[in-house]
Amino acid sequence: MATESQQITQMIASRYGTANYGNLQVLKWQYYDYVRMTPSTGIVSQKLNFFSIPQGSLDPNSGIAKTLEETNLDRNGQFTYDYVITGIRTHLYVLPKARQNTTGAVNTSTTLTVGGVTGGGSGTGSLGASAGTMNFLEQLSGRGNLIVTFGQKRYFEINQPFKKCPIGAGVSIKSYGGGTPTTAGVNTNYWYSQSADTRDRYIVTPPLFVERDSIIDASIQFLDTDYNSTNYTLPNLNSVSGSFAFVNVGLCFDGFAIVPTQ
Amino acid sequence: MAETNSQAIVGKLQSRYGTYARGQLQSQRKQYWSYIPYLNSSNVAQNTYTFFGSALGDQQTPNLQRTNIPVQGSFGTSAFLLKSIQCSLYIPSNSTFGVDYSSATTTYATDATSGLWPDLVSGWAQAGILTFSVGAKNFVTIPKPFLYAPPADGRSDLTVTRLTTSATPTYSVGAPEAELHRLAEEQYLVDPELYIDFQENFRVQINYPAGIIPQIGTTSLPATQGNLYIGVILDGVEFRPVQ
Numbered sequence: 388m389a390t391e392s393q394q395i396t397q398m399i400a401s402r403y404g405t406a407n408y409g410n411l412q413v414l415k416w417q418y419y420d421y422v423r424m425t426p427s428t429g430i431v432s433q434k435l436n437f438f439s440i441p442q443g444s445l446d447p448n449s450g451i452a453k454t455l456e457e458t459n460l461d462r463n464g465q466f467t468y469d470y471v472i473t474g475i476r477t478h479l480y481v482l483p484k485a486r487q488n489t490t491g492a493v494n495t496s497t498t499l500t501v502g503g504v505t506g507g508g509s510g511t512g513s514l515g516a517s518a519g520t521m522n523f524l525e526q527l528s529g530r531g532n533l534i535v536t537f538g539q540k541r542y543f544e545i546n547q548p549f550k551k552c553p554i555g556a557g558v559s560i561k562s563y564g565g566g567t568p569t570t571a572g573v574n575t576n577y578w579y580s581q582s583a584d585t586r587d588r589y590i591v592t593p594p595l596f597v598e599r600d601s602i603i604d605a606s607i608q609f610l611d612t613d614y615n616s617t618n619y620t621l622p623n624l625n626s627v628s629g630s631f632a633f634v635n636v637g638l639c640f641d642g643f644a645i646v647p648t649q
Numbered sequence: 650m651a652e653t654n655s656q657a658i659v660g661k662l663q664s665r666y667g668t669y670a671r672g673q674l675q676s677q678r679k680q681y682w683s684y685i686p687y688l689n690s691s692n693v694a695q696n697t698y699t700f701f702g703s704a705l706g707d708q709q710t711p712n713l714q715r716t717n718i719p720v721q722g723s724f725g726t727s728a729f730l731l732k733s734i735q736c737s738l739y740i741p742s743n744s745t746f747g748v749d750y751s752s753a754t755t756t757y758a759t760d761a762t763s764g765l766w767p768d769l770v771s772g773w774a775q776a777g778i779l780t781f782s783v784g785a786k787n788f789v790t791i792p793k794p795f796l797y798a799p800p801a802d803g804r805s806d807l808t809v810t811r812l813t814t815s816a817t818p819t820y821s822v823g824a825p826e827a828e829l830h831r832l833a834e835e836q837y838l839v840d841p842e843l844y845i846d847f848q849e850n851f852r853v854q855i856n857y858p859a860g861i862i863p864q865i866g867t868t869s870l871p872a873t874q875g876n877l878y879i880g881v882i883l884d885g886v887e888f889r890p891v892q
Contacts (some may be wrong), residue, residue, distance in 0.1 A: 414806055454858035455778045456743050484771040499771055509859060556796040558769045560827045563884050585835050586754045619822070643841075 407648045415486050416644035418466060420605075421478070422457040423448035424621075431527070431619040437605040437638040449633075450519040457635075465606070468644040470597045475543070475589040477533070477607070478554040478637035479524055479581060487574040491623065491630020499632070515576035518622055520632045525579040527619075530611065535636070536604040537597055545589065548607055549581060554637075557583035589613065594642065607637060669890040674728075679887035683716040683853070684739065684880035685709070686720070687773065687864065693772065694861040700853040700881040714739075715878075722850050731843040733836050733884040734789065736779065736855070737800040738765075738829065740877055767865035768877075769795075769827045776862055779881070781843075783851045788843055794855055798837035799830035800882075842885065853881050862883065 401409060420437040426448045440446060441460045442453050461467045481487075487494035500516060508587040533548035534541065545551050557580055597603075609619065621631035653659070664670070673792040683700040701718045703709040710716040768774060779794035780787050791797050845851055864877070 414788055415838075417790065417792070417797075421792075451859075455790070455856065456776060457860045480775065481771070483773070483775045483862055484767065484865055486776070486860060487777075534797055556793075556799070557830065558774060558796065558827045559830045559832075560770070562882070583830060583835075584832075585875065614783075637792075 410549070410648045412646050412648055414644045414646055415642075416468070416470070417639050417641055418459060419637060419639040420460055420472065421456075421635045422446055423451075424479075424634040424636045425631070427629065428616075429621040429623075429629065430616050430647060431500065431609065431621070433609050433614055433619075435607045435636055437607075438603045439605075461610055464602050466599050466601070466603070469599050470640070470645070471643045472595040472640045473643070474591055474641035475533075475545070475548075475552045476554050476556075476637075476639040477548045477552045477581070478635075478639065479528060479549050480554075480635060480637075481520060481524075482633040482635055486633065488629070488631065488633050491625040491627035493624055493630055493632055514624070514632060515578060516624075517577065519577065519624065520622060520634070521577040521579040524634070525577070528581070530613075531607050531609050533607050534605070537601045538646050542595060544643060552589035553582035553584075553587050554639075555582060555585040555588040556583070559583065588641070591642075607636065607638070620637050669892045672701055673805070673891040674888045675891050676886050678885075678886045679729070680882050681716075681718050681729070682737075682880055682882045683710070683718060684714070684737075684878040687877045687879050689819070694857075694863050696857050696861055698879065700855070701851070701883075707716050722852060723848055723884065724845060724887070726847060728847050728849075728888040729845045729883070730886040730888070731781075731824045731839050731845060732886065733838050734781065734794075734798045735800050735802070735882040735884065736794045736798050736829070736883060737802075737880045738877060765877075766827050769829065772865045773857075773862040773879075774829065776859070777855050777857050779853070779855050781851065781853050783843075783845060783849060789839065791837065795829055795879075799835050801831060801833050801836035803831055803833060839885075844864070853883075855879070855881070 400408065418438070420440075422435055422437060422440075423446050424435065425431050432448065432558040438458075438460055440453060441463055442455060442458055444453055444463075448459070481499075484494055484499050487499055493499060516522075528549035529547055531546075531548055533543060533552065534545035555613070560578065560580070621634065623630045624632060681701070683702075685698055685702075687698075689695060700712060701714070701716065701722055704718055704721045705716050706723075707714065709714065710718075732792075774795040775794075777789040777794055779789070779798065781789035837879065
């Protein structure tokens with residue numbers, strides 16, 4: 388039962404408010420949050436926090452203010468609308484060329500988009516090298532736990548979230564390769580991507596209703612005993628310290644927002 | 650709410666002499682599309698792309714290839730039930746679409762600059778944000794719309810076999826090729842649907858607030874022979890007056 392002050396507030400809101408909470412509308416919606424996987428050291432953070440930093444605030448790893456491309460979270464650790472979660476996706480991906488690391492010229496076509504590796508696949512110099520970014524991401528995708536808490540209660544614990552909760556979307560790659568071997572030999576390249584098949588999404592059944600004022604604590608954590616800087620450092624792509632590819636990790640809740648009419 | 654006298658009079662006139670039967674509607678499946686160039690006239694990528702911002706017949710959208718929207722930012726005399734959103738592209742050139750397999754030195758040998766591969770895998774398709782708003786209110790937000798809301802218009806393949814030139818030809822594999830996802834299952838469904846009323850104004854934009862994404866491909870057709878067009882398709886049910 389509403390208190391007197393709540394009743395008065397509701398009465399004022401219904402008459403003069405900018406939103407009508409007595410008349411709600413259901414919209415398909417995604418709440419998403421992308422964070423940079425590593426700081427400038429290139430070491431993957433042991434705990435990647437999601438939905439804690441809203442638009443306009445700095446991502447601590449990248450040092451860049453988040454825009455709508457990175458998150459649609461307006462409030463620190465809280466959804467703007469009441470929300471029904473029906474699916475969970477993660478997204479592990481290499482940033483586009485225009486937003487790549489300038490150290491070691493990672494943002495050049497030679498390093499970033501050429502599949503071939505000079506000398507036949509054993510050297511450094513591209514994402515697709517045997518010791519390159521793609522192989523690293525494949526190994527990383529077999530690790531980690533997604534842990535999501537609303538309020539004081541834990542609701543999701545998902546092992547290997549990059550595999551169990553793939554993005555279920557993406558470019559359809561028919562073939563990958565090319566490159567120009569400068570010496571005779573086999574030109575081996577690697578390409579990693581999560582499942583792009585939407586049927587592989589992690590479906591939340593029964594759906595979970597989250598009130599808009601609930602405090603969200605969502606993270607992907609690497610908790611195994613193998614966590615150390617050797618195993619969790621992005622490979623340098625060129626012979627320069629810090630020449631690793633920028634990688635973002637995203638967490639996306641699919642579902643329905645319950646929005647007041649205006 | 651009761652009709653005013655003027656509305657009643659107009660209604661009577663219209664029902665007797667009008668060109669359509671007011672109040673009687675027919676429905677049909679319908680797609681509205683809008684394509685605009687990725688690069689502007691100075692060959693520079695943009696922060697904001699506004700779709701359905703010019704109507705069929707306008708200078709920017711002179712024919713049905715570009716758009717079929719009857720009115721700028723509105724469905725005109727029709728109402729529309731939006732059931733799906735798709736993002737697509739096309740290249741206005743009658744030549745090789747993506748990878749030019751005939752060019753061993755500039756295209757096949759390196760995927761850095763060939764065709765659409767780098768743009769789809771490391772370029773604009775991997776970024777952006779799509780918003781669909783009616784009036785001042787945002788109803789749809791899709792991150793990375795070319796991934797989350799792909800064309801999803803069926804399976805099509807361009808399969809290439811390449812043989813190296815030698816006394817004993819051998820297969821040469823690994824030519825890079827990619828395209829936006831086309832499986833129907835990948836379709837972005839607007840569920841529950843959105844109803845946009847007659848004459849109501851809407852806006853569809855793809856933004857790159859974190860920074861523009863220049864086109865990467867330099868030997869590709871978009872760079873050498875004309876613009877690459879990106880588009881948004883609204884799929885759903887149209888309600889229009891019976892004539």
